[in-house]
Amino acid sequence: MARAATTTDAFNAVAEPRRRQILDLLVAGERSVTDLVEALGVVQPLVSKHLRVLREVGLVEVREEGRQRLYRLNGEPLKPIHDWVRQYERTWSSRFDALDDVLEELKQEEEDNGTGH
Amino acid sequence: MARAATTTDAFNAVAEPRRRQILDLLVAGERSVTDLVEALGVVQPLVSKHLRVLREVGLVEVREEGRQRLYRLNGEPLKPIHDWVRQYERTWSSRFDALDDVLEELKQEEEDNGTGH
DNA sequence: ACATTACATACCCATATGGGTATGAGTCAA
DNA sequence: TTGACTCATACCCATATGGGTATGTAATGT
Structure with a gap:
């Protein structure tokens, strides 16, 4: 192949x-x-x-x-790339502490919920 | 080639x-x-x-x-991918309004500043 | 010393790439 | 109708991939 x-x-x-x-x-x-x-x-x-x-x-x-x-x-179609690479963000961003994690998760949940504001 | x-x-x-x-x-x-x-x-x-x-x-x-x-x-080495694909995030995330933009920028500035809290 | 384990490299192969040039098909203008 | 323009496709080529098998080279075990 x-x-x-x-x-x-x-x-x-x-x-x-x-x-x-x-x-x-x-x-x-x-x-x-x-x-x-x-x-x-x-x-x-x-x-x-x-x-x-x-x-x-x-x-x-x-x-x-x-x-x-x-x-x-x-x-x-870029979303899978974004999602995959995002797992590794903490690897290079040394300043990626607990607070950031929470913010990220909240933001993610919001997006997953769709239109619901 | x-x-x-x-x-x-x-x-x-x-x-x-x-x-x-x-x-x-x-x-x-x-x-x-x-x-x-x-x-x-x-x-x-x-x-x-x-x-x-x-x-x-x-x-x-x-x-x-x-x-x-x-x-x-x-x-x-994944950072360039993350940075590039991030530009397109608003494309698929319909719920990516002005407030989100501001939050993103703030977060980015923080990271760029490095350790300075 | 010898066998075994852990890993890298050397090859071989089919595939399809990115580059190019030449050509075809459809649309518009004179 | 004829010509110009816009775009896609058909080819040709050199390259190096991902897959495999066979072999080499350390390090450990007996």
């Missing part, structure tokens, strides 16, 4: 710097492919291929408008 | 599920290679190779003791 496909999950998709760059650009809002090509300074087919990977893991969505395809961000 | 080496950075190293699994096991504390082999249920050379990758990106450190090598976690 070779390495897992880049389209396996967000972990693999996001391992590529160029794809993170694309997501960083899309944070600001929708962008056409040509826009991204210009911003990244690479040939168009390459951008299209990266976008395909991001699409397949659900990190971007497309909207057709004339002959343009407008790509927009969808960060939700 | 092919895909970036797994030893390029933590992003690539951690894209492999088995390597995340190893880190998850090391959170509990030091482990010998044989220990990990047993826990993972794969052949020893494969574990050694994964450990090599993790070592090269600084995610684990080794300590020799007799004929055993005890591996321990070092989470710091």
